[in-house]
Amino acid sequence: MILCGRCTMWNTSVFQQFFFGGAPRLWVEVVYSLALAAVVFIPAVSLVAMIGIWAERKVAGHMQARIGPNRVGPIGILQSIADGVKLLTKEDLIPASADGMLFRLSPYLAFVPVFMVYMLVPFGPDLVFEPAAGLGLLWILAVLSIEVVGVILAGWSSSNKWSVYGAMREACQMVSYEVPMGMAILVAVTAGGTLDLVRLGHLQQGGIHTWLIFRNPFVFAAFFTYFVASLAANKRAPFDLPESESELVAGYHTEYSGLRFSFFFFAEYAGMFVIASIQTVLFLGAWNDPFGLIGHYDAMFRASGDVGGLVLLNLIGAGIFVGKASALVFVQMWFRWTLPRPRIDQVLYVCMKVLLPLGCVLLLGEVLWEIFLPGQPGVPWVAYGPWSLGGWSNYLPTLGVQGIMTAVGLLLAAGAVGFVGKAAWDGRHNRQRLTDPAPMPRPAAGRR
Amino acid sequence: MMLESLFYLFAAVTALSAIGIVLTRDIVRAAVLLLFCLLGVAGVFVSLSATFVAVVQLIVYAGGTLVLIIFGVMLTGHSPLHRFEPTRWEAVIGTVLGVVLLAGLGMAYGSAEFAKRPLAPMADAPAAFGVALLGPFLVPFELASVLLLVVMIGAGYLARRRKG
Numbered sequence: 001m002i003l004c005g006r007c008t009m010w011n012t013s014v015f016q017q018f019f020f021g022g023a024p025r026l027w028v029e030v031v032y033s034l035a036l037a038a039v040v041f042i043p044a045v046s047l048v049a050m051i052g053i054w055a056e057r058k059v060a061g062h063m064q065a066r067i068g069p070n071r072v073g074p075i076g077i078l079q080s081i082a083d084g085v086k087l088l089t090k091e092d093l094i095p096a097s098a099d100g101m102l103f104r105l106s107p108y109l110a111f112v113p114v115f116m117v118y119m120l121v122p123f124g125p126d127l128v129f130e131p132a133a134g135l136g137l138l139w140i141l142a143v144l145s146i147e148v149v150g151v152i153l154a155g156w157s158s159s160n161k162w163s164v165y166g167a168m169r170e171a172c173q174m175v176s177y178e179v180p181m182g183m184a185i186l187v188a189v190t191a192g193g194t195l196d197l198v199r200l201g202h203l204q205q206g207g208i209h210t211w212l213i214f215r216n217p218f219v220f221a222a223f224f225t226y227f228v229a230s231l232a233a234n235k236r237a238p239f240d241l242p243e244s245e246s247e248l249v250a251g252y253h254t255e256y257s258g259l260r261f262s263f264f265f266f267a268e269y270a271g272m273f274v275i276a277s278i279q280t281v282l283f284l285g286a287w288n289d290p291f292g293l294i295g296h297y298d299a300m301f302r303a304s305g306d307v308g309g310l311v312l313l314n315l316i317g318a319g320i321f322v323g324k325a326s327a328l329v330f331v332q333m334w335f336r337w338t339l340p341r342p343r344i345d346q347v348l349y350v351c352m353k354v355l356l357p358l359g360c361v362l363l364l365g366e367v368l369w370e371i372f373l374p375g376q377p378g379v380p381w382v383a384y385g386p387w388s389l390g391g392w393s394n395y396l397p398t399l400g401v402q403g404i405m406t407a408v409g410l411l412l413a414a415g416a417v418g419f420v421g422k423a424a425w426d427g428r429h430n431r432q433r434l435t436d437p438a439p440m441p442r443p444a445a446g447r448r
Numbered sequence: 449m450m451l452e453s454l455f456y457l458f459a460a461v462t463a464l465s466a467i468g469i470v471l472t473r474d475i476v477r478a479a480v481l482l483l484f485c486l487l488g489v490a491g492v493f494v495s496l497s498a499t500f501v502a503v504v505q506l507i508v509y510a511g512g513t514l515v516l517i518i519f520g521v522m523l524t525g526h527s528p529l530h531r532f533e534p535t536r537w538e539a540v541i542g543t544v545l546g547v548v549l550l551a552g553l554g555m556a557y558g559s560a561e562f563a564k565r566p567l568a569p570m571a572d573a574p575a576a577f578g579v580a581l582l583g584p585f586l587v588p589f590e591l592a593s594v595l596l597l598v599v600m601i602g603a604g605y606l607a608r609r610r611k612g
Contacts, residue, residue, distance in 0.1 A: 102480060109483075135574065138503040145511025149483055152518055156476055164522065171519045175512070195574060 045115055045270050050080035052269035056333050062424075063337040083262075090258035095158060098255065102157035107256070107263035109150030113143045114270045121277045122198045123321050124287050124314030125298050136197035137185060140278060141178070144233075147267070148174045151235075151242065154264070155252035166251030169344055170235065170242035176351045177232040177239075183359030184226035187366045188282040191215045201286030205295025211285035214405040216373075216398075218366040223283045225355055225362065227331075230275040232347065234268065237336035241344050276328035277321070284324050287317030294320070334420075373398060455495040462488030473533070479518050486510045500573040 054069065054077060061068025069076030094103055120136050122128040148170065155167020191212050192200045204211045213223045232239035243251030253264045280286060288294050294317050301309040342350075465484040472478050486509045493502035534542070581589045 099474070099476070102477065105480065135499055135503055138500075138507070138574070142503045142506035142511065145507055146483070146487075148511065148515050149480075149518070152515065152522075153476070153480060156518070156522060168519070168522060171515055171522075175515055178511070 041115075041118065045118055046266065048273050049266040049269040050084070052272060052329065053083070053265065054080045055329070056269070056336075059330065059333045060337050063334070087258050087262045092258045092260065093255070095160065095255050097159045099157040099159070102153050103255075104260075106150045106154035106157060107260045107267075109153060110147055111150070111263045111267040111270075113147040113150075114267050114274055116143050117274045118270075120197060121274070122201050122281065122286060124317035125198065125201065125294075126310065127287075127314040127318050128198060134196050137189060137195045137278075137282075140274075141182060141185070144271075144274070145178060147271070150267075151252050151264075154256070155242075158252075158255040160255050162248045162250070162254045163252050166242040166244075166248050166254070170252060172344070173235065173239065173241055173347060173351075174233055176348060177229050177355075180225060180351060180355035180359045181229035181233050183356070183363055184222040184229060185278070185282060187222035187359075187362050188212050188219055188226075190363070190366050190370060191219045192282075197281050197286075200281055201288070202295075204285040205288045205292060205298065207288075207292035207295075208285070208290035208410075209399075209402045209406045210292075211283065211288075213283035214402050214409055216366070216369050216401055217405065218362045218369060219283065220405050220409065221358075222362050222366070223279070225358055226279060226282070227328075229351075229355055230279070231332060231335065232351065234271045234275050236268070236272065236332055238339040238341050239347055240336075240341060241347055244341055246341075272329050272332055273325060276325040276332070279328055280321060280324045284328075287314075287321040289320055331416075373401075455492060458488045458491030458495060460488075461485075462492065475521050476518065479514060479521065482517070483510055483514055486514065500577065 057079065058068040058076065060066075069079035072078040072082045094100055117140050120128070120139055151170045151174075152167045155163040155165075155170065158164075189195055189200075192203050194200060194203070200212070208214070212219055214220065235242050241251075242248075243253065245251075248254070253261055256264065294313060297309070297313055301313060462485050465481040465488065468481040469478045469485065472481065486505065490502040490505045490510070493499070493505060
């Protein structure tokens with residue numbers, strides 16, 4: 001809330017009404033926000049990162065026909081806590097030749113920006129820390145671009161050649177991949193017509209065909225370019241060149257141990273959820289369910305002033321949002337354990353000669369589409385029923401395209417789910433074949 | 449009251465890190481202090497309700513230019529912990545330039561008129577900026593893009609693969 005000047009703060013928040021009964025004084029807001037950040041935010045983001053780390057190990061295990069962590073707690077869910085305790089008790093090493101000040105500073109520079117982004121992510125129509133950030137997406141891009149500095153400094157200040165190589169790769173990769181990522185974001189923003197994440201969410205509340213990804217073919221393609229570019233910008237495999245273990249030991253965090261190392265780890269996993277959240281807001285309808293029920297009841301409760309209903313709706317919406325983002329995080333993990341790592345020149349080739357021209361073409365096509373084939377930009381729920389054609393009769397070409405895109409998207413999603421399901425089924429029923437190509441004859445029971 | 453104290457907080461961050469940039473001998477540390485200086489300036493912009501300028505400041509300078517500076521230092525530095533030792537002449541020239549700039553700023557400060565209260569933030573700042581850039585300020589905007597194009601062609605020329 002500090003970010004946005006005093007005139008726009010909190011004035012739309014249902015929760016503000018709920019807690020303060022009106023607009024509070026500025027210092028109350030500052031103190032309250034700090035307390036909220038300390039009590040709710042830091043534990044919540046840490047929890048996201050910890051569950052992410054556990055899920056990654058579990059997914060990796062199952063993809064490699066292993067079990068993964070299963071000792072600490074039920075299905076190993078407490079593994080991250082055990083790891084955290086272990087990292088806390090490790091010796092905190094600083095190399096003698098390192099620049100101590102920068103070495104200590106850079107984990108925070110890498111972690112804090114990712115953490116700050118959560119302030120702007122709308123988990124529900126009102127469940128957002130700063131609801132009046134009109135420049136939401138720009139803020140996110142700006143804050144995330146600081147993260148690079150932390151990683152580069154970590155590599156540089158370690159004064160270790162592996163670290164410096166990792167940092168240089170990081171500098172090339174992240175700075176160049178921010179461009180196609182920004183272009184893909186721009187395509188979705190052009191389709192939605194606003195940078196405000198909450199308003200983008202409200203735009204997509206009319207059911208699955210109003211989600212921005214299904215607006216037109218260009219946004220549909222931008223969804224995939226964004227996914228690839230954001231993987232690279234978050235240095236996730238297959239683009240994990242800055243820390244490629246097989247060549248650079250551990251890349252930029254080779255010299256880090258204990259708690260400082262875990263900050264980089266937390267930053268990566270919190271960042272995975274951040275880029276998935278941006279993707280959810282931009283393309284996949286944010287907190288809205290596929291049938292537009294949340295939007296319907298949101299408008300209804302807002303009209304009747306039913307605060308309790310709105311709070312309940314926000315919580316349900318937050319569940320849907322986290323579900324969508326987690327599905328995307330799962331796909332990121334799936335990619336990591338499926339694809340091999342390209343060389344750095346291949347990575348930069350993909351950025352400069354494939355994704356960047358593609359992004360330009362998509363942006364141009366999207367702009368022309370918006371000029372020549374006007375849809376219903378920013379239709380609120382009240383303007384039309386989701387399944388009634390009356391409100392759409394003037395926009396039949398747009399509606400037709402949205403219908404086709406929705407069908408294509410649903411087919412793709414169903415195909416992906418079916419593929420994963422079949423793989424899981426095969427793994428469960430043919431485990432003998434996967435782990436043990438030529439099964440040994442078992443000794444007869446009772447012989448030992 | 450609260451807003452003023454936030455302004456002074458950001459101003460203090462900016463000023464202290466700027467002093468640090470001048471005093472430190474380590475180039476990379478100077479670059480990090482420049483980051484904090486830029487963050488402080490962005491904070492000042494925010495407390496003056498110029499959020500769009502603050503965001504652009506972060507994206508262009510903190511995320512872009514600063515990374516380029518650090519990258520340049522890493523590529524050109526001789527040792528990992530390269531130190532910056534100015535000669536006497538460089539110090540003299542730098543001091544003279546600094547004094548001249550400070551005098552210019554002071555004169556501008558004396559002659560300018562400032563709004564007493566922070567302005568209300570614009571509801572739709574990016575749209576207004578876009579309309580202004582493609583309307584009354586189209587020529588300077590396009591000239592700037594031509595300049596960038598020239599720089600890009602120059603970089604491509606320098607980095608081209610030489611025959612033989």
